[in-house]
Amino acid sequence: MVGQSRYGEYYLYAVKNGTDQEYSFFAPAEVNEQIKSLQKGERFEITKLAEQKGMKIVTRYEVNVKVEKKNPESPVNDINKSNGIDYFYDLMLTSCRDAVKIQNELGGFMDSKSLAVTLFIARSKINGNSL
Helix, strand or coil: CEEEECCEEEEEEEEECCCCCEEEEEECHHHHHHHHCCCCCCCEEEEEEEEEECCEEEEEEEEEECCCCCCCCCHHHHHHHHHCHHHHHHHHHHHHHHHHHHHHHCCCCCCHHHHHHHHHHHHHHHCCCCC
16 A cells, blocks of 8 residues: 655555564565565565664665475476576566665666666576576
8 A cells, every 4th residue: 555644655565474463564665666576476575674884773675585486296397497487587587676676775876677687697697598
């Protein structure tokens, strides 16, 4: 839910912390942008990090997608492995998410599209084109 208060725009999410109990989470704008890029039903983890810079404590958030292991015996996975659909899709998706994180950390200094392509190429070469 998106709303407006006297402090500006806010983004309200219902979240769980590993239990069945729901909590309200007011996401900062940069976290909201990362969450919006996720697919419906996709599980993710938000980590709040704090570090001291001089006399200030600076907080930031990391949004990490939880990858569920698929059944390796599934014939669908064998088909996907042979043509690389899942592997390259997941690799590109991860590269895009990481590029957005880098862009946010650097205050928008870098172009996220260029970063995503660079990460994708480097990762596909490191991991090899074989599945």
